[in-house]
Amino acid sequence: METTDIKGDGKGTFHCEDFLSDINFWSMDIAEVLAKDNKIADGLTADHWKVIMYVREHYLKYERGPEVVRVVKDCGISLKELCNLFPCGLVRGAYKVAGLPRPHGCI
Amino acid sequence: MGQKLTRQMVGSLTACVHCGMCTDSCHYVLSNPGDPTFAPAYKADKIRKLFKHHYDWTGKVFPKWVKAGSVFTDEELHELKDIVFGKCTNCRRCTVNCPMGVDLATFNRMARGLLCHVGIMPEGVEYVAKEQWEIGNQMGVLKEDYIETIEWQEEELQSEMEDPTAKIPIDKPDSNIVYVINPREIKHDPRSILDAAKIFYAAGEDYTMPSEGWDMTNFGLFNGDDELGGAVAGRVYDKVEELRGKKLVISECGHGYRSTRCEGPNWAKKDIGFEAESSVITMLRYIKEGKIKVDKTKNPGSFTFHDSCNNARSCGLTEEPRELLSLVVEDFREMYPNRAENYCCTGGGGAMSMAEYRPSRLKSAKIKADQLSATGAKTVVTSCHNCVDGLTDLIGHYKLGMDVTQLVNLVANALVTDDIVEENKNKYAEKEEVSSGASQ
Numbered sequence: 001m002e003t004t005d006i007k008g009d010g011k012g013t014f015h016c017e018d019f020l021s022d023i024n025f026w027s028m029d030i031a032e033v034l035a036k037d038n039k040i041a042d043g044l045t046a047d048h049w050k051v052i053m054y055v056r057e058h059y060l061k062y063e064r065g066p067e068v069v070r071v072v073k074d075c076g077i078s079l080k081e082l083c084n085l086f087p088c089g090l091v092r093g094a095y096k097v098a099g100l101p102r103p104h105g106c107i
Numbered sequence: 108m109g110q111k112l113t114r115q116m117v118g119s120l121t122a123c124v125h126c127g128m129c130t131d132s133c134h135y136v137l138s139n140p141g142d143p144t145f146a147p148a149y150k151a152d153k154i155r156k157l158f159k160h161h162y163d164w165t166g167k168v169f170p171k172w173v174k175a176g177s178v179f180t181d182e183e184l185h186e187l188k189d190i191v192f193g194k195c196t197n198c199r200r201c202t203v204n205c206p207m208g209v210d211l212a213t214f215n216r217m218a219r220g221l222l223c224h225v226g227i228m229p230e231g232v233e234y235v236a237k238e239q240w241e242i243g244n245q246m247g248v249l250k251e252d253y254i255e256t257i258e259w260q261e262e263e264l265q266s267e268m269e270d271p272t273a274k275i276p277i278d279k280p281d282s283n284i285v286y287v288i289n290p291r292e293i294k295h296d297p298r299s300i301l302d303a304a305k306i307f308y309a310a311g312e313d314y315t316m317p318s319e320g321w322d323m324t325n326f327g328l329f330n331g332d333d334e335l336g337g338a339v340a341g342r343v344y345d346k347v348e349e350l351r352g353k354k355l356v357i358s359e360c361g362h363g364y365r366s367t368r369c370e371g372p373n374w375a376k377k378d379i380g381f382e383a384e385s386s387v388i389t390m391l392r393y394i395k396e397g398k399i400k401v402d403k404t405k406n407p408g409s410f411t412f413h414d415s416c417n418n419a420r421s422c423g424l425t426e427e428p429r430e431l432l433s434l435v436v437e438d439f440r441e442m443y444p445n446r447a448e449n450y451c452c453t454g455g456g457g458a459m460s461m462a463e464y465r466p467s468r469l470k471s472a473k474i475k476a477d478q479l480s481a482t483g484a485k486t487v488v489t490s491c492h493n494c495v496d497g498l499t500d501l502i503g504h505y506k507l508g509m510d511v512t513q514l515v516n517l518v519a520n521a522l523v524t525d526d527i528v529e530e531n532k533n534k535y536a537e538k539e540e541v542s543s544g545a546s547q
Contacts, residue, residue: 067248067294069256079263079298090295092499104231104460105238105245106291106324106496 019102026099055098122207129201147201193464198416198451220331231460244322246290269531279315285352287323302519310398320346325366329457340371355383361415361491401521411484414449415491435521454497472501
């Protein structure tokens with residue numbers, strides 16, 4: 001498994017270069033690091049966090065990421081706003097920054 | 108194995124003369140020079156030995172001479188799994204370059220099916236196949252979420268076209284077209300659904316989207332399970348028949364197009380009484396027949412086209428995507444080689460679901476990265492969702508700075524609809540005035 005010592009503490013926090021391999025390794029600091037990797041240059045705003053926490057809670061409850069329709073309707077944002085917040089898209093953007101593992105199948 | 112052997116497969120298993128022509132055609136070999144274990148003939152021999160051991164008379168009479176053998180231990184099974192899943196995307200580039208016509212992808216798929224039958228497969232492949240069996244689509248999208256997404260995109264269509272009556276009909280019987288999609292379009296990014304809806308709207312098409320049997324992808328192609336392949340394709344066909352649709356149109360997806368249009372009737376053991384075509388053909392026809400007008404200046408920038416393996420090599424869909432692309436962009440640059448000789452995006456054959464092979468896959472993508480760079484294009488266009496995923500991954504890994512898009516997006520962008528929208532604005536403004544006048 002490709003790894004990066006994302007916390008810099010030598011304690012084996014695995015980052016699959018792509019998605020976090022274990023959702024339990026996530027923290028808000030790690031989210032900021034993942035965000036920089038994903039074209040979110042100016043740091044995470046309250047709007048970002050609303051989506052991130054929604055996506056994360058959905059995964060922890062249902063063991064799968066939410067459909068895009070659920071994200072926009074339940075977070076009260078448009079698809080355009082979602083794409084502006086996460087230029088890499090729902091999965092490569094929001095799922096990744098929320099610490100979800102890479103979904104199976106094509107994304 | 109005996110149940111899976113066809114004449115075509117036995118021909119491929121016995122015809123190899125070990126000339127090495129396949130070696131230069133495989134992206135794994137080209138990106139791993141000096142490692143013979145990636146050569147198609149080497150990989151094929153790992154499967155061929157099973158055939159010789161169990162079925163071929165030469166394997167019974169001269170086993171050592173013909174290198175007949177089987178797999179007996181868990182280690183050998185997992186080694187075979189790593190070869191058939193991790194070292195081949197079933198792209199068939201070796202086949203089109205083989206003087207004997209050996210079709211490695213066909214018996215590689217057979218070997219995958221045998222391994223899946225005994226429960227040996229990558230975790231991602233098992234997970235997605237299970238979702239397709241049990242829920243009816245590869246991303247586990249529930250019917251209510253599917254319908255809510257379509258209705259949401261219908262609202263977007265109404266807003267864009269200034270027409271409150273614009274519809275994306277669901278389960279409309281007797282339609283000319285039944286339009287089926289990739290679950291990714293529902294789960295992750297519905298913009299391609301809206302793009303298609305805009306095109307259908309502008310063309311005045313009589314179409315519908317089915318409420319079930321809407322997933323045209325098929326993991327049976329990737330895991331070698333013909334029963335899964337038949338079940339998934341069968342659901343699509345059954346729904347088209349139930350709706351009495353005249354034509355099945357498949358959104359841009361390489362393996363989905365091949366599975367649904369070409370392979371599915373064999374897997375499902377069903378003769379289908381309706382036509383099936385790729386949405387690429389549909390969009391091209393609309394432009395040629397004048398049903399939609401496009402303005403290529405609406406898609407500025409430079410574009411190249413990636414032929415997805417299943418569309419191009421397996422189904423011959425090479426000219427229509429190019430013709431369509433040339434109508435909707437000004438700066439189209441071919442990559443080389445192209446058409447049936449194009450290199451795999453490295454994401455095919457279910458590879459995007461196999462995280463354990465990602466480092467090897469991305470290493471093998473070097474040849475594709477070089478091919479993309481050489482075009483100097485800003486955007487690569489493809490007609491396959493798996494290719495979008497595979498190309499996006501390798502573009503990020505090799506830092507090429509390119510975008511990836513599909514033809515439906517470019518056609519929708521290029522649509523000339525000002526006159527339609529203006530007419531709608533006037534029509535519905537008049538109606539509103541009349542109804543507010545009547546209510547006073």
